[in-house]
Amino acid sequence: MRMNIVHIGAEELNYEIRKIADVANEVERLSGQPMAWENIGDPVQKGEHIPDWIKDIISEAVQQDRTYAYSPTRGLLRTREFLADRCNARGGVRITPEDIIFFNGLGDAVNKVYYLLRREARVIGPSPAYSTHSSAEAGHAGYPPITYRLDPANHWMPDLEELRNKVKYNESIAGIMIINPDNPTGAVFPREVIREMVAIAREYKLFIVADEIYMNMVFQNRENYAPISELIEDVPAISLKGISKEIPWPGARCGWMEVYNQKDNPIFQKYIKSILDAKMLEVCSTTLPQTVIPDILGHPQYNDWQVERNRFFEKRSRRAGEIFGKCPGVIVNPPAGAFYLSVVFDKQLTDDMQLRIENDRVRTYLESQIPPNAEADRRFVYQLLGARNICTVPLSSFVTDLFGFRCTLLERDDEKFESIYTSLADAIQEFVHSGYVAAV
Known part of the structure; x- marks a missing residue:
C-alpha cells in the first residue's frame, strides 16, 4: 500500500x-x-446455574416488543434512575441519571475511555494489569503501559510511594486506574488505600478510572471495603460496572459507567461528552439486558x-x-x-x-x-x-x-x-x- x-x-x-x-x-x-x-x-x-427467578424475569421481558427496539444512547431512563438511586443510597458523591452511560459490555466502555483521551494523556494502572485496560491504554498512546506495582509479598497491595513518584515526575499522567476488587490477583484494596490514591489524584489534578465490575463480590474483610463513590469526594472519576460477573450474564455484553464530579471540571466534562458523542455514533447499547436490570437487582431474592x-x-x-x-x-x-x-x-x-x-x-x-x-x-x-x-x-x-x-x-x-x-x-x-x- x-x-x-x-x-x-x-x-x-x-x-x-x-x-x-x-x-x-x-x-x-x-x-x-x-x-x-x-x-x-x-x-x-x-x-x-442461573436461578429460575432471573430466567423468568428475562423471559417475561423477551415477550415485550419494546425490548426489541433501540434504547436511548445513554441507556434506558428507568434503569439509569434505578442505578443512580442505588449509588446515592450508599452516601458519598451524588449522581443523576444523566451521569450514567450504557455500553455493550465493559470492553466497549474501556475502549472509549482510553481512545478518546488526548494522545499525550496517559493513565497509570496496576501491575499485574488486566489486559483489556493495559492494552487499550497503551494502544491509544502507542507506547507501553505505565504501571504501579501490586506487591505479592504484601497481599497484592499497591506500592503507593511508587505511584506517587511516577505521578509526580511524569507530567503526561492524567489519570489513575484502579481495579477493586482486582483482576488478576483477587486483592481487595481497603478504604485507607483508596483514600490515599484519591489524595494523590487530587494533589496532582488527575482523574480516576475505577473498574468495579466485582464490587459486590467481596468475601473477606467486607467491612473495610467501599466503592469509589463513597471515597472520591471532589475528584473527577469514572466507575465502570456491569452484570457479566454478578448476575452472572457475560453473554449479555452489558455494562455502564457512572461519572462523578464532571460538572465541577470543564475539561473532564468535555471529555465525558466526547465519550457520549462517540456512543451516539453507534446509536445505543443492547436494550434487553438494560430492561431487566432494575427487576433483577431489585428482586427480593437478589x-x-x-x-x-x-x-x-x-x-x-x-x-x-x-x-x-x-x-x-x-x-x-x-x-x-x-x-x-x-x-x-x-x-x-x-x-x-x-x-x-x-x-x-x-x-x-x-x-x-x-x-x-x-x-x-x-x-x-x-x-x-x-x-x-x-x-x-x-x-x-x-x-x-x-x-x-x-x-x-x-x-x-x-x-x-x-x-x-x-x-x-x-x-x-x-x-x-x-x-x-x-x-x-
Whole structure:
C-alpha cells in the first residue's frame, strides 16, 4: 500500500486470555482429552446455574416488543434512575441519571475511555494489569503501559510511594486506574488505600478510572471495603460496572459507567461528552439486558443470591490457599474478592525447567507454538496444556515482570476443583525441580 495504514498502537494490543484458548483447543483435539478451562472468568461456562427467578424475569421481558427496539444512547431512563438511586443510597458523591452511560459490555466502555483521551494523556494502572485496560491504554498512546506495582509479598497491595513518584515526575499522567476488587490477583484494596490514591489524584489534578465490575463480590474483610463513590469526594472519576460477573450474564455484553464530579471540571466534562458523542455514533447499547436490570437487582431474592455466591467463592479461595500453601516455590495470596487467583514463582526460572508431555503429537505441536525467547511462565503454561490438560494464563501477559499464572475459583464441581488445583500444585513442583535435575 502507498502508506502504512496500521494504527501506531497496534503492537500494544494483546489478550492472551483468549489467545491461549486457540492453542488449548488444538491440544484437546490432538490428545482426545477434555481441557479444564481456567483461563477465562465465565461463571456459566464453569457450571454456575442461573436461578429460575432471573430466567423468568428475562423471559417475561423477551415477550415485550419494546425490548426489541433501540434504547436511548445513554441507556434506558428507568434503569439509569434505578442505578443512580442505588449509588446515592450508599452516601458519598451524588449522581443523576444523566451521569450514567450504557455500553455493550465493559470492553466497549474501556475502549472509549482510553481512545478518546488526548494522545499525550496517559493513565497509570496496576501491575499485574488486566489486559483489556493495559492494552487499550497503551494502544491509544502507542507506547507501553505505565504501571504501579501490586506487591505479592504484601497481599497484592499497591506500592503507593511508587505511584506517587511516577505521578509526580511524569507530567503526561492524567489519570489513575484502579481495579477493586482486582483482576488478576483477587486483592481487595481497603478504604485507607483508596483514600490515599484519591489524595494523590487530587494533589496532582488527575482523574480516576475505577473498574468495579466485582464490587459486590467481596468475601473477606467486607467491612473495610467501599466503592469509589463513597471515597472520591471532589475528584473527577469514572466507575465502570456491569452484570457479566454478578448476575452472572457475560453473554449479555452489558455494562455502564457512572461519572462523578464532571460538572465541577470543564475539561473532564468535555471529555465525558466526547465519550457520549462517540456512543451516539453507534446509536445505543443492547436494550434487553438494560430492561431487566432494575427487576433483577431489585428482586427480593437478589441479595441472598449474592451472599450465597460469595460464600461459594470464599470456600474456593480458602481451599486453594490450603493446597498452594503446601506447595514450596510459589507465593499465593488467597483472593479476598472477585474469583481469580494469581500464583507467583518465588525463585528464578530457568530454560531447563520442563513438564513431561507423554503425547508426542501434542508435545511437537506445543513446541511449535512456544517462541524461542518466550517468558519462562509462558513455557510453563503452554506445557501445562499438554502435561495436565489445564488451561491457565501466564502472569507475564498481565504487564508484569513477575512469573506465574492466573487461574479461577469458578469450578462448581468439588471433585473437579480438587483435581485441578492438586494437579496444578503437582505441576509446579515437577517444573521447578526439573531444573535441578537438569543442572546435576
